[in-house]
Structure formats: structure tokens, C-alpha cells
Amino acid sequence: MKRKSLLLALTVLLMFSVALVGCSGGSKETADGEKVLKVWAMGGEGQKLPELVKQYEQQNPGVKVDVQAIPWGNAHDKLMTAVASKSGPDVIQMGTSWIPEFANAGALLDLTSYMEKYPNLKEENFFDGAVQTMKHDGKVVGIPWYVETRVLYYRTDLLAEAGYPEGPKTWDDLKDASKKLTARGEGKYGITIDGRDQITTALFGWQNGSELINDQREPLFNQPEYVESIEYLKSFWDEGLVPQGLDLDLTAAFKDGTIPMFISGPWMIGTVKEKAPEIDGKWATVVMPTKKTNTSSIGGSNLSVFSHTKMADEAVKFVSYMSEKETQLKWYEMANTLPSVKEAWNDEKLKEPLVAVFGEQLENSRPAPFVKEWETIAQAIIASFEQITVGDADVKTELDALNEKAKEILNK
Known part of the structure; x- marks a missing residue:
């Protein structure tokens, strides 16, 4: 009887995993051959991001960005499930304190080899504190998207x-x-x-x-x-x-x-x-x-590429787009989050004294251990x-x- 129960449980688990892969899988193409880039974004960012990606789609015909908004409260478990099934998104928004855990699990693609092709991803573009969140075991596994400090x-x-x-x-x-x-x-x-x-x-x-x-x-x-x-x-x-x-x-x-x-x-x-x-x-x-x-x-969020993506080039190109000065400034206006790219702080939008202080503090900030x-x-x-x-x-x-x-x- 115990053996039958165990077999039944394993069968149900396998069916669930197959269903999960089918409904939340990574890259795919539409009927007309358009590539679909899956992006998971958390909380309010996930609600606003679809508006921002329209320009990216215009600049990259043949690629559609499918943004899935995930509540922060569910995000960790959903990411863990994606890692276990090897069927997650192409691009993931990562809270900076989560990066060591998911990088250690092998869930995040090493972006080191893409740095020359996409110079927006290079460390010198970002605040020193944010740079500390980019690497794990010598690999670049996340690119600062937006930052915050106290x-x-x-x-x-x-x-x-x-x-x-x-x-x-x-x-x-x-x-x-x-x-x-x-x-x-x-x-x-x-x-x-x-x-x-x-x-x-x-x-x-x-x-x-x-x-x-x-x-x-x-x-x-x-x-x-x-x-x-x-x-x-x-x-x-x-x-x-x-x-x-x-x-x-x-x-x-x-x-x-x-x-x-x-x-x-x-x-x-x-x-x-x-x-x-x-x-x-x-x-x-x-x-x-x-x-x-x-x-x-220094806190905020990074953008990482899921290690099991079948659209690595498109995913990295999207992350590079999100790291452009103009994209960062537009996102600041839309979401009221601070740019991670230092060059963006030269814009008049960030010269208001109340806000400029945060830019000054970001020069001397560090992430949690x-x-x-x-x-x-x-x-x-x-x-x-x-x-x-x-x-x-x-x-x-x-x-x-x-x-x-x-x-x-x-x-x-």
C-alpha cells in the first residue's frame, strides 16, 4: 500500500512538473515567427515595465517582450520553482540580496563574455556599491537596474x-x-x-x-x-x-x-x-x-539572464537597453526609482537638491553582506x-x- 501511494505521489509530481514547464517555459516564437522574450519583473515595476519595453520592440523588429508581473511576496518561491524545472524566463529582476543564493544554484548566466559587445554592462558605468552586487565567484551574474540608498x-x-x-x-x-x-x-x-x-x-x-x-x-x-x-x-x-x-x-x-x-x-x-x-x-x-x-x-534590483534561456543574445541585448542613459532616465520618470548608471545623474532631472543628495550618498554606499x-x-x-x-x-x-x-x- 505504501509503495502504491509513493508511486501515485511521484506520478502527480511528474505531471505537475510537466504542466509547469508547459505553462511557464522560457523562450518561444509566435505563429508568425516573432521571437518572444520572457521577462519577470516584481511588484510595481512589473506593472509599469510593459510601457517601457515598447521602444525596445520598435528598435528590435521580430522580438516581442512578454513581461510577467510577479508580486514580491511570491517571487522567491516562483524563482525557486523555475530553477528546479529549468524553465523560467529569459530575463529576471533580482533583488540584490537574492543574487548569491540563485547564483550559487547555477540559475544565472555568466555575462562576462558579453561585456565587449555590450559596453553598457561594464562595471565603470555603475556606482562602486552596485558593482559589488554584479559578481559571484568571479562571474558577472547581474547588471544594476535601479538603486536606492538611505x-x-x-x-x-x-x-x-x-x-x-x-x-x-x-x-x-x-x-x-x-x-x-x-x-x-x-x-x-x-x-x-x-x-x-x-x-x-x-x-x-x-x-x-x-x-x-x-x-x-x-x-x-x-x-x-x-x-x-x-x-x-x-x-x-x-x-x-x-x-x-x-x-x-x-x-x-x-x-x-x-x-x-x-x-x-x-x-x-x-x-x-x-x-x-x-x-x-x-x-x-x-x-x-x-x-x-x-x-x-545600496539596494535596488539587478537584471539577470536565466542560465537555461534559449535566447541569451536577445536577453543580454535587452539588459543592455535597460542600462542606456536615456532608458534609465525614462524609467526614473515612470517608476520614481533612482538610476544605477552614473552618467544619468548628470541630467537636470536629478539635480533637485532633495534627490541630488541620494546621488552624493551613492558614492559612499555598499550592499548588505x-x-x-x-x-x-x-x-x-x-x-x-x-x-x-x-x-x-x-x-x-x-x-x-x-x-x-x-x-x-x-x-x-
């Missing part, structure tokens, strides 16, 4: 009253300004620091000289540089300079001055403009405050940081435990 948003009027009209420049400035702003009275704070964002503690660790995880895949979360950065952050909780609750309406608090500073990405520019027009001209962005450096994160286990480690970091800031755990003891946990994850 900067400091601040109320210029309130910071001027605290003595920092151009925003805090150093860690000491940030602490001093936060103290003065909190001293305004009950219910007032200096800044909010989002401990639930996996990149928050990394920013401060980098700024104090920590590598987080070294090239030998050894975690450094209990080393002095990282420990000092967490102690610095903890002091904002200890001294009541940040709100303790997590149900905060950030835009409203920024508008009414309850919280005059926060760290975030470019998406908040539009949000503040839309929801808090009353403070137009009373807020700005500035690069991250400096300790040893003012390093921030490029290991496939990072997402799991990041969740452990968030839990430890909460124990330290809310649970009042001893910093060194908690970070020793975090370091051991990270070792276990990396050595599995």
Missing part, C-alpha cells in the same frame, strides 16, 4: 533652532541635536531609528569600521567596531531620544515636528510632499552623519537589537550570542 531627512527649521541648519554632520552632532530637540518638552523626540529594518544596524556598523562578515565568511558582530555602534544606538533609547512605540505615523510626526529627523530611502520624498505639503521648504535631505565614514547601504544566508542572519540581528534596546539585554552578552547564531547559520 539618507537623513530633517526639518530645517527645527534643526536650525537646535544649531544645525544644514543637518548633523557627525555622530556627535546627531546625538547633540537629538538631545536638544527632545528637550523641547514632553512628547517631543530627536529622531526615530527603525530597529526592524534589517539594514539599520549595518549602516552604523559600517560607519564605525565594522565589516559585519569578512571575506572568510566569519561574522564580526561581537568585535569592538560593531559593539560600539550598537552601544551608540542603544544610548538613544536609554536617553529617551527616540519614541518607544512601533505604531508611529512617521509622516504626521515629521509634519508636526514631533520627530524632526529620520533615516529612509528616496521613496519618502514623494510621500512627504504628498502628505505634508504644509512643510514645503521646511525640510531637506542630507548624507548620513560620519563616524569613521558616512557609509550608507553578499552571502546567501544574509536574510536569515538579518532576522537574528533584528531580534538581538530588540532585546538590547527594548529588553535591556547586556550589549556584549547579546552580541556574543548573535555572533554564535550567525556562525551556525553560515556553517550549515
Whole structure:
């Protein structure tokens, strides 16, 4: 009976796999011989991209681009299924933190040999931090599509009253300004620091000289540089300079001055403009405050070519098109995402001060540690940081435990 059940299960699985290959396979041709290039794009990008590819189709008669929009919540599992079936798209949008995992699984085509034919793909076109997301085991497996980084948003009027009209420049400035702003009275704070964002503690660790995880895949979360950065952050909780609750309406608090500073990405520019027009001209962005450096994160998405594609040349040509300056600028207007190509930042569209600060910060930014286990480690970091800031755990003891946990994850 068990043998029959097992055979039935295997038969069903095989039928499912065949069906999956048939419905989600890669390249194909239309009835009139037109080649169809399959592109998977995630979230809002997948909804907007079909409009952008029309120009590519006009420039490349005989090729139709079929964009499939995939919700971010389903994207990882769908990609894993594509890898297992060897029947995915031709071009894939990859979150940069996913690249090590899928490159390690052999899912991403090595683009090194295409660099001379398609110079748009060359490393010198992109910010140094984005270049770090392009390679895995010496192979070029992704091309930066768009980028984001984190900067400091601040109320210029309130910071001027605290003595920092151009925003805090150093860690000491940030602490001093936060103290003065909190001293305004009950219910007032200096800044909010989002401990639930996996990149928050990394920013401060980098700024104090920590590598987080070294090239030998050894975690450094209990080393002095990282420990000092967490102690610095903890002091904002200890001294009541940040709100303790997590149900905060950030835009409203920024508008009414309850919280005059926060760290975030470019998406908040539009949000503040839309929801808090009353403070137009009373807020700005500035690069991250400096300790040893003012390093921030770099994120965004890359475009990769599926290793099992039957249309590699067409796929790489499409990625090259997406890396053209004019394409990047058009995508910026359509999707409000920042160009990965440095040359695009010379355009007037990106000279607005609020936006230009992000270009300045991108010159000193880096990705999260490029290991496939990072997402799991990041969740452990968030839990430890909460124990330290809310649970009042001893910093060194908690970070020793975090370091051991990270070792276990990396050595599995």
C-alpha cells in the first residue's frame, strides 16, 4: 500500500512538473515567427515595465517582450520553482540580496563574455556599491537596474533652532541635536531609528569600521567596531531620544515636528510632499552623519539572464537597453526609482537638491553582506537589537550570542 501511494505521489509530481514547464517555459516564437522574450519583473515595476519595453520592440523588429508581473511576496518561491524545472524566463529582476543564493544554484548566466559587445554592462558605468552586487565567484551574474540608498531627512527649521541648519554632520552632532530637540518638552523626540529594518544596524556598523562578515565568511558582530555602534544606538533609547512605540505615523510626526529627523530611502520624498505639503521648504535631505565614514547601504534590483534561456543574445541585448542613459532616465520618470548608471545623474532631472543628495550618498554606499544566508542572519540581528534596546539585554552578552547564531547559520 505504501509503495502504491509513493508511486501515485511521484506520478502527480511528474505531471505537475510537466504542466509547469508547459505553462511557464522560457523562450518561444509566435505563429508568425516573432521571437518572444520572457521577462519577470516584481511588484510595481512589473506593472509599469510593459510601457517601457515598447521602444525596445520598435528598435528590435521580430522580438516581442512578454513581461510577467510577479508580486514580491511570491517571487522567491516562483524563482525557486523555475530553477528546479529549468524553465523560467529569459530575463529576471533580482533583488540584490537574492543574487548569491540563485547564483550559487547555477540559475544565472555568466555575462562576462558579453561585456565587449555590450559596453553598457561594464562595471565603470555603475556606482562602486552596485558593482559589488554584479559578481559571484568571479562571474558577472547581474547588471544594476535601479538603486536606492538611505539618507537623513530633517526639518530645517527645527534643526536650525537646535544649531544645525544644514543637518548633523557627525555622530556627535546627531546625538547633540537629538538631545536638544527632545528637550523641547514632553512628547517631543530627536529622531526615530527603525530597529526592524534589517539594514539599520549595518549602516552604523559600517560607519564605525565594522565589516559585519569578512571575506572568510566569519561574522564580526561581537568585535569592538560593531559593539560600539550598537552601544551608540542603544544610548538613544536609554536617553529617551527616540519614541518607544512601533505604531508611529512617521509622516504626521515629521509634519508636526514631533520627530524632526529620520533615516529612509528616496521613496519618502514623494510621500512627504504628498502628505505634508504644509512643510514645503521646511525640510531637506542630507548624507548620513560620519563616524569613521558616512557609509550608507545600496539596494535596488539587478537584471539577470536565466542560465537555461534559449535566447541569451536577445536577453543580454535587452539588459543592455535597460542600462542606456536615456532608458534609465525614462524609467526614473515612470517608476520614481533612482538610476544605477552614473552618467544619468548628470541630467537636470536629478539635480533637485532633495534627490541630488541620494546621488552624493551613492558614492559612499555598499550592499548588505553578499552571502546567501544574509536574510536569515538579518532576522537574528533584528531580534538581538530588540532585546538590547527594548529588553535591556547586556550589549556584549547579546552580541556574543548573535555572533554564535550567525556562525551556525553560515556553517550549515
